[in-house]
Amino acid sequence: MLDIKNLQANVGDKPILRGIDLHVKKGEVHAIMGPNGSGKSTLANVLSGREGYTVVNGSVTFDGKDLLTMTPEQRAGEGVFLAFQYPVEIPGVTNNYFMKTALNAVRKYRGEKPLDAMDFLKLIKQRASIVKMDPAMLSRSVNEGFSGGEKKRNEILQMAVLEPKLGILDETDSGLDIDALQIVAAGVNTLRSPDRALIVVTHYQRLLNYIQPDFVHVLSAGRIVKSGGKELALELEKKGYVWLEERAGVAPAA
Amino acid sequence: MTMTLSAIDPHLSVFPAEAPLAFERNGQTITLRVPKGVEASVVETFASQGDAAYATELKLEIHLEEGARLTHYKWVDEGPRADHYSFLEVHVARRAAFHSHVFLFEGARIRNTIQVRLDGEEAECSLNGLYLGSGEQVIESHTLIEHRHPHGTSREFYKGILDQKSQGLFDGLIMVQKEAQKTDSTQTNRNLLLSSQARAKSNPELKILANDVKCKHGSTIGQIDATHLFYLCSRGIPQAEAKRLLIYAFASEMINPVTLVPLREALEQRLLEKFGK
Numbered sequence: 001m002l003d004i005k006n007l008q009a010n011v012g013d014k015p016i017l018r019g020i021d022l023h024v025k026k027g028e029v030h031a032i033m034g035p036n037g038s039g040k041s042t043l044a045n046v047l048s049g050r051e052g053y054t055v056v057n058g059s060v061t062f063d064g065k066d067l068l069t070m071t072p073e074q075r076a077g078e079g080v081f082l083a084f085q086y087p088v089e090i091p092g093v094t095n096n097y098f099m100k101t102a103l104n105a106v107r108k109y110r111g112e113k114p115l116d117a118m119d120f121l122k123l124i125k126q127r128a129s130i131v132k133m134d135p136a137m138l139s140r141s142v143n144e145g146f147s148g149g150e151k152k153r154n155e156i157l158q159m160a161v162l163e164p165k166l167g168i169l170d171e172t173d174s175g176l177d178i179d180a181l182q183i184v185a186a187g188v189n190t191l192r193s194p195d196r197a198l199i200v201v202t203h204y205q206r207l208l209n210y211i212q213p214d215f216v217h218v219l220s221a222g223r224i225v226k227s228g229g230k231e232l233a234l235e236l237e238k239k240g241y242v243w244l245e246e247r248a249g250v251a252p253a254a
Numbered sequence: 255m256t257m258t259l260s261a262i263d264p265h266l267s268v269f270p271a272e273a274p275l276a277f278e279r280n281g282q283t284i285t286l287r288v289p290k291g292v293e294a295s296v297v298e299t300f301a302s303q304g305d306a307a308y309a310t311e312l313k314l315e316i317h318l319e320e321g322a323r324l325t326h327y328k329w330v331d332e333g334p335r336a337d338h339y340s341f342l343e344v345h346v347a348r349r350a351a352f353h354s355h356v357f358l359f360e361g362a363r364i365r366n367t368i369q370v371r372l373d374g375e376e377a378e379c380s381l382n383g384l385y386l387g388s389g390e391q392v393i394e395s396h397t398l399i400e401h402r403h404p405h406g407t408s409r410e411f412y413k414g415i416l417d418q419k420s421q422g423l424f425d426g427l428i429m430v431q432k433e434a435q436k437t438d439s440t441q442t443n444r445n446l447l448l449s450s451q452a453r454a455k456s457n458p459e460l461k462i463l464a465n466d467v468k469c470k471h472g473s474t475i476g477q478i479d480a481t482h483l484f485y486l487c488s489r490g491i492p493q494a495e496a497k498r499l500l501i502y503a504f505a506s507e508m509i510n511p512v513t514l515v516p517l518r519e520a521l522e523q524r525l526l527e528k529f530g531k
Binding site: 048049050051071072073075076077081082084087088090091092093098099101102103105106109158162 | 480481482484485486487488489490491492493495496499500502503504506507
């Protein structure tokens with residue numbers, strides 16, 4: 001489904017990704033771990049098409065199509081979804097209106113008919129229950145005044161509504177207490193399916209206790225320095241990242 | 255001499271229609287008195303008189319007696335070559351409240367002048383405005399709120415959206431006289447520039463002669479936030495539609511408080527037209 005080959009990307013003149021190779025098949029859950037500054041969030045942002053990153057080498061294909069030449073909205077239409085590390089507050093746009101507009105834009109891209117207000121209402125209520133979201137929050141402005149946990153739940157709700165083929169969760173666990181983490185993780189697990197792949201980007205192993213990955217990759221200084229099964233995450237939890245960085249011959253992140 | 259409203263000026267309407275307001279007209283000046291304790295709304299609508307070059311000039315003077323409450327709406331949608339100059343002068347007596355909502359949409363050159371004098375203790379006012387410029391429109395707002403007595407409250411909030419080569423000016427002065435202790439006042443002006451050739455100028459100003467007051471002011475001039483835009487696009491919303499959504503959201507903050515429902519709906523509709531839904 002997703003083929004990343006020798007992906008190199010800069011922020012300004014600074015190389016951040018120095019040659020990433022990653023292959024994700026449908027139904028798989030891949031965890032990307034690594035210390036701060038290793039390039040985890042850059043990878044997530046490059047895949048979703050955020051401005052400010054320059055791809056200098058390599059390729060990314062998604063279902064056989066070149067992902068890197070697509071606009072962010074085309075990527076969403078193709079089925080790529082990024083759950084933001086820092087979800088954005090948008091005053092004046094209600095959550096309901098936002099999600100209906102997004103869903104119907106994606107449906108249009110996929111050649112499907114738009115949902116009318118009634119059908120959308122049914123859908124959103126059902127999906128909101130997946131992340132235990134109070135329906136009252138749907139009529140509030142997008143993320144405005146939401147707590148950290150509510151914002152992350154709102155991200156997962158959007159994923160549940162848009163039903164992407166590939167979900168990329170960027171540090172979805174950051175800033176969450178254990179209760180919020182469990183709700184978010186349970187929501188993500190509900191959305192696991194044989195047709196959907198997930199890339200879970202995280203600094204800590206904690207999230208992976210709840211969302212069990214099939215593969216774990218360790219990113220360091222812009223490269224994947226080790227890949228393994230879920231037991232690799234536990235090893236990292238015990239030993240930290242430094243032993244891997246030393247083995248890979250890179251300077252530890254400051 | 256007091257006359258019925260339709261005889262005074264067809265661009266004015268009153269809600270509720272039977273509200274006991276007193277109007278007088280003298281040339282280009284209309285005077286309106288809101289008697290003690292009366293609560294009403296007045297809508298001033300300046301609609302297009304066609305493509306010809308013409309000018310609208312009008313002064314409205316409003317006197318609110320003790321405890322009266324008036325909400326004033328001004329909707330300017332003149333012809334594309336028209337000039338519009340309207341002057342609103344308001345006197346607010348003790349415990350009376352004046353609220354203004356101004357919508358400046360079409361007209362080659364629009365000058366909206368409002369002067370409010372809080373003439374009694376515990377008088378309050380709010381001035382809200384939304385200006386939408388496109389083409390080569392020049393839209394100016396000059397406002398003055400003068401606090402003359404203690405315990406007055408004022409809130410001023412103007413927002414502008416400027417596209418193409420339009421220019422917007424917000425020039426607002428809040429004057430707190432020496433006697434006006436315990437004044438509580440805020441003034442805010444925000445501008446959204448949609449093109450590199452649009453211009454916004456903002457002069458928020460506080461002049462405070464009293465020493466025990468709570469006043470603050472601020473202004474911003476910016477473009478559509480790239481992080482907001484990316485967030486919407488990353489959910490599949492095409493960029494042009496995402497921009498319209500953000501512009502609409504920016505403007506809707508000024509339209510949502512309109513309590514006359516048919517007016518609010520007409521304004522919403524107009525906003526959608528203006529930004530090509």
